[in-house]
Structures are given as C-alpha cells and as structure tokens.
Amino acid sequence: MSEVLATRVVGNVGIIEIDSPPVNALSTAVRTAVIEGLRIHNADDAVAAIVLLCAGRTFFAGADIAEFDDLPIKQPDFDALMAAAESSAKPVVAAIHGTALGGGFELALACHYRVAVPSAKFGLPEVHLGILPGAGGTQRLPRLIGAAPALEMILSGKPVSAAKAAESGLIDQVVEEGKLEEAALAFAQNVVADGAALVKVRDKAVQGTVADLEPVKARHKRQFKGFKAPGHIVQAVEAAITLPFEQGLAREKELFGELLVSRESAAQRHVFFAQRQTAKVPDIGKDVPILPIRKVGVIGAGTMGGGITMNFLQAGIPVTLVEMKQEALDRGIATIRKNYERTAAKGRMTAEQVEQLMGLITPVLSMDELADVDLVIEAVFEEISIKRDIFGKLDGICRDGAILASNTSFLDLNEIAAATKSPEWVVGLHFFSPANVMPLLEVVRGAKTSREVIATVMKLAGTIKKTPVLAGVCHGFIANRIMEHLIVQSQQMALEGVPLRKIDQVMNDYGFAMGPISMLDLIGLDVLIHGAEGRTLMGDFVDAGRRGQKTGKGFYDYDADRKSALSDEAARIIADFAAYANVPQDPDQSDEQIMKRLLYPVVNEGAKCLEEGIALRASDIDVAAILGYNWPVFTGGPMFWGDTIGAKALLEGLEALEPRYGADFAPSALVRTLAAEGGRFTDR
Structure with missing residues (x-):
C-alpha cells in the first residue's frame, strides 16, 4: 500500500x-x-x-x-x-x-x-x-x-x-x-x-x-x-x-x-517557480522571529504615499497618514476615496466597504503622531537630505523596535540609515507606481538591517499581496538599475536620428506592451528628471512644457483619448539637443541593432547585480523586470532570455557594440565566465 x-x-x-x-x-x-x-x-x-x-x-x-x-x-x-x-x-x-x-x-x-x-x-x-x-x-x-x-x-x-x-x-x-x-x-x-x-x-x-x-x-x-x-x-x-x-x-x-x-512554456514555467522563490532568503530560517505589524505610518500623501496606504487598508491594517500641510493631506485623502468609489461604481466593492476602508486612515499633520506605529514608510521626494532629516526625526519619535522604511527608488539606503541611532531597524520598501496596483515590492537590505526586519517585511509583502524581491544597496537596486540602460539607450538613439516610432516598435515586436519612448511619456518626463544636474534632453522637453501624457505632449503629442502622434516641436527639441551634444547622426539602424542596444546592456547589468550580490539569484532579477517593468512573461525575463541567446552570443554582441557605444556595453565578468564555460545565468 x-x-x-x-x-x-x-x-x-x-x-x-x-x-x-x-x-x-x-x-x-x-x-x-x-x-x-x-x-x-x-x-x-x-x-x-x-x-x-x-x-x-x-x-x-x-x-x-x-x-x-x-x-x-x-x-x-x-x-x-x-x-x-x-x-x-x-x-x-x-x-x-x-x-x-x-x-x-x-x-x-x-x-x-x-x-x-x-x-x-x-x-x-x-x-x-x-x-x-x-x-x-x-x-x-x-x-x-x-x-x-x-x-x-x-x-x-x-x-x-x-x-x-x-x-x-x-x-x-x-x-x-x-x-x-x-x-x-x-x-x-x-x-x-x-x-x-x-x-x-x-x-x-x-x-x-x-x-x-x-x-x-x-x-x-x-x-x-x-x-x-x-x-x-x-x-x-x-x-x-x-x-x-x-x-x-x-x-x-x-x-x-x-x-x-516550446521556449514560451519553458519561460512561463520558469517565471512560475521564480515568483515562488523570491521570498526565500538563505540566511533567514523559520527560527527568525516575525514582528507583528498592527499599525502603519506613511509619510507623504501624494501619488506614491496614497497608493502605499491603500495596500495596507485593503489588508485591514490601520494607517496614520502624515502630510505637512492640510491642503496636501485633504487632497491625498480625497484621491484615495475617489479610487475606492471608482471601484465601487464598477461593482467590485460596496459603499459600506468604502467607508470601512476610509475609516482605517488617521490623517495627521505631524510626525509626532507616529509614536505608536509598528512600521513607518517614508514616501517623499527623492532628495537624500530630506530623507535623512526625516529619519533623524523618526529616530526620536518612534518606539524602540519600530521598523523605519524608505520608499526610495535610487538613493543610498545606508546613508539614510546612518541618520538614525538604530540602522538595524531601517529597510528599503520600494513600491512601484501605481503602488496600489503594481505587484512588485523591492525589499532593500541595508548593511546593518536586522534579520528580524527582513523576515518581517518579506512576510508582510504577502499580506499586502505583493511579490517581494530582496535587493542589496546600490543605485537603482535591481529593477531600476537594469532597466535604466534601456531608457538611456532609447534616448541616445532618438538623438542619433532613429525614428521614435521605430524604437518603440522594435520593443513592441519583442513583446513589450509599450515601447520605451511611450513609457517615458506615460511616467512623466518631469518625474524622471527630478534631481538631475545639468542640461538633459528630457529637461529640454520639460522646459518646453512637454511633460508627457498628462500635459498632452511629450516625445509624442496626445489627443483626448491619449492616442499618440508625431510632433514637429518634439523633433526640433531632439535635433537641437543632438546638435548641442554633438551627437553623430545614424538614423538607419536595423531592428536587430536597436534590439541589441536596448536589451543586451540590461542582461549585462543583471549579471553585474549577481556578481555584486545585489540580487540573490538570477530568477529574482527576472521577477523584478516582469513585475516592475512589464517585461514580457513569455520571454522569461532578461536573465532567462539571456540564456536563450546564450552567454557566448551575448558576449560577442556586447564586444561588437562597446567600441562604438561605450561603457554600458563593457561585458561583465560573469558574462565572460559563462561564455567560456557554456553556463547559464538561471543556474545562479
């Protein structure tokens, strides 16, 4: 039997x-x-x-x-x-x-x-x-x-x-x-x-x-x-x-x-298992205690802070929402209510449920009201000085044992943590926008972040229905770090005279629902240049009032239905900046070359994340790209896709592109090793 x-x-x-x-x-x-x-x-x-x-x-x-x-x-x-x-x-x-x-x-x-x-x-x-x-x-x-x-x-x-x-x-x-x-x-x-x-x-x-x-x-x-x-x-x-x-x-x-x-099924099965693997951290076993999170504080009631708040409300966890001015606080609360009422209008929740969720918010105008929370998440401007100031104040306000989290998407978490007396209680919780919708949560582990804190927030991610990916401290962590290359190269090709539609179409053909140029307009060019120094192409667009879809014009013009059209003004801005930066013109690049320029550096940067220990495993990088940037699932993510190309072919492609396009294409040590050994990223 x-x-x-x-x-x-x-x-x-x-x-x-x-x-x-x-x-x-x-x-x-x-x-x-x-x-x-x-x-x-x-x-x-x-x-x-x-x-x-x-x-x-x-x-x-x-x-x-x-x-x-x-x-x-x-x-x-x-x-x-x-x-x-x-x-x-x-x-x-x-x-x-x-x-x-x-x-x-x-x-x-x-x-x-x-x-x-x-x-x-x-x-x-x-x-x-x-x-x-x-x-x-x-x-x-x-x-x-x-x-x-x-x-x-x-x-x-x-x-x-x-x-x-x-x-x-x-x-x-x-x-x-x-x-x-x-x-x-x-x-x-x-x-x-x-x-x-x-x-x-x-x-x-x-x-x-x-x-x-x-x-x-x-x-x-x-x-x-x-x-x-x-x-x-x-x-x-x-x-x-x-x-x-x-x-x-x-x-x-x-x-x-x-x-x-088929390759598509192999990719999708890879993603299936990868998503179930992300919460497993090698040095954190069942013996590490999970701290109770009964009440959360969120600093900042803007788009990001409001979205973060909604995640906890929907999990039944009360939120103390902090803003500095009553007008900003009222606007943030109104936006959250409007989002829920829109959901109720579609029949997905009742009016009573809307009121129950709104009843879980305590709106306040002082961080002093955060003395009793178990977790506080800062969601303010990406300015290191502002964040350090906030964390220094929280250090004296929050109770001992409260977790202090930053939603920073690029900044040095260790520098933020150094503003406190207890850096072991500081962690990065990087939500992706819109925070109440996007399923990825990058958990950033600082040099001194305790195992209890990591164990708690990895578990908490599941409570608020997010998939956690653990990242080390570096510029951009995992998703933003690797995908920044795609954004940079798309702008560079635009300056070289490659048609915007062609750049987007190559990525559409690869499987992305939206090409990189359209994505920039959707995110908002003013958001993307925040903190940038010196003259930039996107800065010139913003100076011309072209901030993206929200203003009806960015790299493209947009009608009332947000349908894009080419713009003569945008073409002039691109040409002017190309002349200013002395960018050689090369408009007739092939689809294959465009694809390689956009995606090969992403895989290469993912390999560097593995080398440096920023990512625990290659499959985590794939999950981050898929859930954070809608990388097409049927390709398995950048690292799985890199394996389908093969490390040897990837190395040859990078070496061919590096002399012309610079350091972004300098092959990582891991790419060279795998090319020599015939190994795979996804075995890492």
Missing part, C-alpha cells in the same frame, strides 16, 4: 483517500496511488461505488509541474490515470474541497460524478504556464458546459466557485461545508440505488460551433500576442467540436506536446 493512499469501505461504498502534502499534486506517486485505489475497490465485490477524496487542505491542486522538465512523463501518465477513473466498472464520485485545478480538475471530469463543498474552486490555469490542459480537459469540458464557455474558462485560467460550477453543470451537487465525506457517501449510495449509472463526460455531445468561439477569441485577443498557448487552446477546443472524442484527445495530446517543449 502506498504511503499516500488509504482505502476503506463504508457500507457498499469504497473510499480512496489521498494524503500527499502540501496540495496533493498529481505526481507519479499520487497517480499510481489513485489507480491502485481504483483497482482495489473494483476488485471488491462488496463495493458498489467509489468515492475519491483528499486529506489536507485541498483536492488535487494540479500536476507536479517539476515533472514537465523531465520528459517523457513517467508511467502511469495522465492518460492512464484518466482512463482508470473513466473506465471504472463502478461509479466514481469525486468529492472536492479546496481547489480542483489543472490535472486535478481534469481527473474530476474523468470521474462519473462530482460533488463539492461551497468553498471549493475549479479551474484550468495551464495557460499561465504556457501549456494547455493536456489530460482531456479541452475535450471533456466543452462536452459538459459547451464549447464557448469552456474556451472562456481555459483561456482565462481563472477558477470558478462551487455555486457557479453547479449552475453550469460542472459539478452535480454542492454539499454542506465540513461534511464532504458524509455527503459524498450519501450521494454515491443514491447513485447505486438508482442503478449505478456510469455517466461519462466523453459520451456527451458538444454544444456549440466553431463560429461560437469567435467572440471569446475577440475578448482575449491581447493574450495571443507573443504567447503560443492561447492559439493552441483554440485549436484543441475546435477539435472537441469537429472530431470524435478519441481523435480530439489525440489532437489535444499533439498540441500539448508542442507547447511543452
């Missing part, structure tokens, strides 16, 4: 219970156990029906994704598992709690009946891993709920509730919470009493035509750019409509196989 399998008989019903913590993933051992349980009960004449359920917090939450990197998948594979459930001579009832996702949901579809508690959720999230449901999901689901609803569910990857699942016919019955086994037994006994029908989803007709899929495809059209899986998913569902079940299943398997070995 397997360690993960327990079988028992209650009356005339055999129970298969799987217990494989933490989420009962369908590993080789679990697949073997389920098949063995089915064999045992089918061989027992006293058993008339079978209930399949799981111990722990969830039903089968999906496949063991790590097995996808070790092909072929070991026997018994998923085909054997589904066949064992579907071909059982006795009715099989899937009893579901927690989540039935991916292969777990596909197994439930292969069973003859499905019951679930109200809190259960069902979904096929494979699209997020660059694959499709490859164990019959694209063939059985359309037969159960119709072709168009099935395609919607598979393309979205979003789980549905038990109530919605019952309404659509995904499950046969919603049973009482906490009484799943008892209710499943009763359901199975009723099936036996009614004749023990073997209801096979595969035998049902598909409702809907290929034409019915068009509106679904239109709703998800943005998913098709760069991603391979959505198109294959459509083909698989079309096969369910047009082919007999076995032929459709064969087509699904063919399409799944193509995706599984």
Whole structure:
C-alpha cells in the first residue's frame, strides 16, 4: 500500500483517500496511488461505488509541474490515470474541497460524478504556464458546459466557485461545508440505488460551433500576442467540436506536446517557480522571529504615499497618514476615496466597504503622531537630505523596535540609515507606481538591517499581496538599475536620428506592451528628471512644457483619448539637443541593432547585480523586470532570455557594440565566465 493512499469501505461504498502534502499534486506517486485505489475497490465485490477524496487542505491542486522538465512523463501518465477513473466498472464520485485545478480538475471530469463543498474552486490555469490542459480537459469540458464557455474558462485560467460550477453543470451537487465525506457517501449510495449509472463526460455531445468561439477569441485577443498557448487552446477546443472524442484527445495530446517543449512554456514555467522563490532568503530560517505589524505610518500623501496606504487598508491594517500641510493631506485623502468609489461604481466593492476602508486612515499633520506605529514608510521626494532629516526625526519619535522604511527608488539606503541611532531597524520598501496596483515590492537590505526586519517585511509583502524581491544597496537596486540602460539607450538613439516610432516598435515586436519612448511619456518626463544636474534632453522637453501624457505632449503629442502622434516641436527639441551634444547622426539602424542596444546592456547589468550580490539569484532579477517593468512573461525575463541567446552570443554582441557605444556595453565578468564555460545565468 502506498504511503499516500488509504482505502476503506463504508457500507457498499469504497473510499480512496489521498494524503500527499502540501496540495496533493498529481505526481507519479499520487497517480499510481489513485489507480491502485481504483483497482482495489473494483476488485471488491462488496463495493458498489467509489468515492475519491483528499486529506489536507485541498483536492488535487494540479500536476507536479517539476515533472514537465523531465520528459517523457513517467508511467502511469495522465492518460492512464484518466482512463482508470473513466473506465471504472463502478461509479466514481469525486468529492472536492479546496481547489480542483489543472490535472486535478481534469481527473474530476474523468470521474462519473462530482460533488463539492461551497468553498471549493475549479479551474484550468495551464495557460499561465504556457501549456494547455493536456489530460482531456479541452475535450471533456466543452462536452459538459459547451464549447464557448469552456474556451472562456481555459483561456482565462481563472477558477470558478462551487455555486457557479453547479449552475453550469460542472459539478452535480454542492454539499454542506465540513461534511464532504458524509455527503459524498450519501450521494454515491443514491447513485447505486438508482442503478449505478456510469455517466461519462466523453459520451456527451458538444454544444456549440466553431463560429461560437469567435467572440471569446475577440475578448482575449491581447493574450495571443507573443504567447503560443492561447492559439493552441483554440485549436484543441475546435477539435472537441469537429472530431470524435478519441481523435480530439489525440489532437489535444499533439498540441500539448508542442507547447511543452516550446521556449514560451519553458519561460512561463520558469517565471512560475521564480515568483515562488523570491521570498526565500538563505540566511533567514523559520527560527527568525516575525514582528507583528498592527499599525502603519506613511509619510507623504501624494501619488506614491496614497497608493502605499491603500495596500495596507485593503489588508485591514490601520494607517496614520502624515502630510505637512492640510491642503496636501485633504487632497491625498480625497484621491484615495475617489479610487475606492471608482471601484465601487464598477461593482467590485460596496459603499459600506468604502467607508470601512476610509475609516482605517488617521490623517495627521505631524510626525509626532507616529509614536505608536509598528512600521513607518517614508514616501517623499527623492532628495537624500530630506530623507535623512526625516529619519533623524523618526529616530526620536518612534518606539524602540519600530521598523523605519524608505520608499526610495535610487538613493543610498545606508546613508539614510546612518541618520538614525538604530540602522538595524531601517529597510528599503520600494513600491512601484501605481503602488496600489503594481505587484512588485523591492525589499532593500541595508548593511546593518536586522534579520528580524527582513523576515518581517518579506512576510508582510504577502499580506499586502505583493511579490517581494530582496535587493542589496546600490543605485537603482535591481529593477531600476537594469532597466535604466534601456531608457538611456532609447534616448541616445532618438538623438542619433532613429525614428521614435521605430524604437518603440522594435520593443513592441519583442513583446513589450509599450515601447520605451511611450513609457517615458506615460511616467512623466518631469518625474524622471527630478534631481538631475545639468542640461538633459528630457529637461529640454520639460522646459518646453512637454511633460508627457498628462500635459498632452511629450516625445509624442496626445489627443483626448491619449492616442499618440508625431510632433514637429518634439523633433526640433531632439535635433537641437543632438546638435548641442554633438551627437553623430545614424538614423538607419536595423531592428536587430536597436534590439541589441536596448536589451543586451540590461542582461549585462543583471549579471553585474549577481556578481555584486545585489540580487540573490538570477530568477529574482527576472521577477523584478516582469513585475516592475512589464517585461514580457513569455520571454522569461532578461536573465532567462539571456540564456536563450546564450552567454557566448551575448558576449560577442556586447564586444561588437562597446567600441562604438561605450561603457554600458563593457561585458561583465560573469558574462565572460559563462561564455567560456557554456553556463547559464538561471543556474545562479
């Protein structure tokens, strides 16, 4: 008997219970156990029906994704598992709690009946891993709920509730919470009493035509750019409509196989695991205490401070919001309220919930009111003198043991911490704008930041639904440091006469939703030059009143719908600055050269972050770029993409560009090492 399998008989019903913590993933051992349980009960004449359920917090939450990197998948594979459930001579009832996702949901579809508690959720999230449901999901689901609803569910990857699942016919019955086994037994006994029908989803007709899929495809059209899986998913569902079940299943398997070995899927699986790795810090184990964060202070009620505040409000944590002037404080509070009211107008929260959230804010005009907070986050101008002054004052205001955090995006955290008597309590919490939306939180570890502080804020990131990436102290930390090269090179090419549209289009073709020139206009040119010294190109734009989208003109002109158009005035500003800076003109650069100039230095700088210990691992750099700058997921991030190019080719490209374009292209020691050894960034 397997360690993960327990079988028992209650009356005339055999129970298969799987217990494989933490989420009962369908590993080789679990697949073997389920098949063995089915064999045992089918061989027992006293058993008339079978209930399949799981111990722990969830039903089968999906496949063991790590097995996808070790092909072929070991026997018994998923085909054997589904066949064992579907071909059982006795009715099989899937009893579901927690989540039935991916292969777990596909197994439930292969069973003859499905019951679930109200809190259960069902979904096929494979699209997020660059694959499709490859164990019959694209063939059985359309037969159960119709072709168009099935395609919607598979393309979205979003789980549905038990109530919605019952309404659509995904499950046969919603049973009482906490009484799943008892209710499943009763359901199975009723099936036996009614004749023990073997209801096979595969035998049902598909409702809907290929034409019915068009509106679904239109709703998800943005998913098709760069991603391979959505198109294959459509083909698989079309096969369910047009082919007999076995032929459709064969087509699904063919399409799944193509995706599984694709670079896009490898990239998306890399990102999946990378995001789950970021919170793990080598020198911080379970023995390091997590400090309670019951009340937070935020200094600055502007765009960033207001967004940071909203994160904590939504987690139910009260915030004392500090501004120096009543007008600025009122404006900040009004903006937060407006954001929530806009959400309520869309039906995503009630008016009562808006008031509850606003009730968690204590607006004040003095930092003295922060004496009782557990964490204070400074979100003021990027001026080191201002930040040092604030931290010096906080040192005398906040209680001993309060965490002092700076939202600085570029400045030296150690210099800020030196303004206090207790630098071990100082940490960087770099939110990305808009702070209430962007999922990345860079946690900056100062030279003296304590392990307790790091452990606490890494845990806190999850509480406020952010993905934390730990960074060391340097200019720009990780995301801003590496991506600054892309911004600098885009401006340099503009000065060389390369058309702005071409620069943006090359990055659009690579997979970015927005090119670098458009991104500058979106961020705001005045924001980007804050603290800059001397004459700069963006400074000339700001002096001309061209601050970006918010003023209707930046590098581009913008209409009322924020649609961009080329500007003669912008072209003159660029030409004037190019003449001032004596920039040689080279307008006819190829798409490949533009791509290399924009992206190769990003990968190279990421390698330097690894060399210097600024980033813990290459995958953290990928997560930072994806979540902080919307680097296209299907490329895996800059370091994974660097591996797809190969360190040798990257080195050759950098060496070819360095003599002409300067130090930004000087290859790092790590690039040289990996090129010589044939190594990979993502092994670091």
